[in-house]
Amino acid sequence: MTYRVEHDTMGEVKVPADKYWGAQTERSRNNFKIGPEASMPKEIIEAFAYLKKAAAFTNTDSGILSAEKRDLIAQVCDEILEGKLASEFPLVIWQTGSGTQSNMNVNEVIANRSHVLQGNKLGEGTTFVHPNDDVNKSQSSNDTYPTAMHIAAYKMVSEVTIPGVEKLRDALQLKVEKFKDVVKIGRTHLMDATPLTLGQEFSGYVSQLNHGLKALRNTLDHLSELALGGTAVGTGINTPKGYDVKVADYIAKFTGLPFVTAENKFEALAAHDAIVETHGALKQIAVSLMKIANDIRLLASGPRSGIGEIHIPDNEPGSSIMPGKVNPTQNEAVTMVAAQVMGNDVTISIAGSNGHYELNVFKPVMAANFLQSARLIGDACVSFTDNCASGIEPNYEGIKKHLENSLMLVTALNPHIGYENAAKIAKKALKENKSLREAALDLGLLTNEQFDQWVRPEDMIGGLK
Ligand SMILES: O=C(O)C[C@H](O)C(=O)O
Structure with missing residues (x-):
């Protein structure tokens, strides 16, 4: 050298x-x-x-x-x-x-x-x-670095995170429409519950992502505020008159993003609440992704010994030792990303809460964690959409088996024979390994025709298709 x-x-x-x-x-x-x-x-x-x-x-x-x-x-x-x-x-x-x-x-x-x-x-x-x-x-590190944080964060969120989450949201919305008539058993507490459609189940995921996107967009105003012009401690020492407003205008022009000068430069140097705030919304999306990816991998579990109500694409051999095994690898990547983002949120919270007097001196670690989260969420959503979500199909056989087996269809009898009689039917069916129909007829609580008329899963999904 x-x-x-x-x-x-x-x-x-x-x-x-x-x-x-x-x-x-x-x-x-x-x-x-x-x-x-x-x-x-x-x-x-x-x-x-x-x-x-x-x-x-x-x-x-x-x-x-x-x-x-x-x-x-x-x-x-x-x-x-x-x-x-x-x-x-x-x-x-x-x-x-x-x-x-x-x-x-x-x-x-x-x-x-x-x-x-x-x-x-x-x-x-x-x-x-x-x-x-x-x-x-006309600058200090104390106002340039936070300005760089906001520019980089805003660009990453608007160019990578939001388009990625929207792509997944749109792919899941297509499934909501496609699966609107697929009646399946619901599960609460991980136990059998009353039916719903697969479309209804997926509509919850779409709503989660829509709320996440809204939360994220709501934070962008604060993120658009730039510290530049505050210089060393926020007073703007060594800057010409009007510099802060003009420099933010130039940054907005060069980046094509709506940056403005921060209302209060003391906050902009000493606290990074805007980064904490936007990362809070990223964490919310990570929480949603964890739930969505977990639900989907559990619904797809099997192929013989799991829940097996949906098929997800077979992308790669899953095992080095077990021949023919295929695993929900995209879901595993998404849930790992969600774990990372939640961890980053802890780092950002600790770092953001530790500004002392006129300066927060945790800036690089906040920037790095934020950018990692924003990038990972966007990329993971695209990968999950292209390699998993778009290819999800119902496993009609698995759905039918669980629906017909479910004891909680008995809930439809509550208005006709009362909760306590309906419970007797469910308990007898479970204990004696009988169908609900057999148990109900044995107990003489209703006729075969009444059972056909009252226990209809397709009538148990409410008005929300
Ligand atoms: O580097 C600077 O411009 C200032 C420095 O961070 C300091 O406050 O000591």
């Missing part, structure tokens, strides 16, 4: 000769050898590119940055957004809780890359664009 020497206010540091990052990035690389697989999410780096470009434009509009510097900064930001500098951001999330080192990583890369774009050799001479004085002008 060949090195060049970079400096910061603490002195000189050797950095890899071919890398654009500078002294502060290198110090972080050396000082935080913690969990090297947990890199700062690339979505956060991209969000920084949006906000650094917006800051440069706003600074030039305010007369405090030359147009030449603005254009150089903007050009490098565009390169970052195009993925051309992906190997220049080596830091991990386990660093300073303000994300200062990643902010400086971006500042250093932009300054050094600008130097090269001007025709200079990396590491030779002084850069025309200074990482702190120019790239970080």
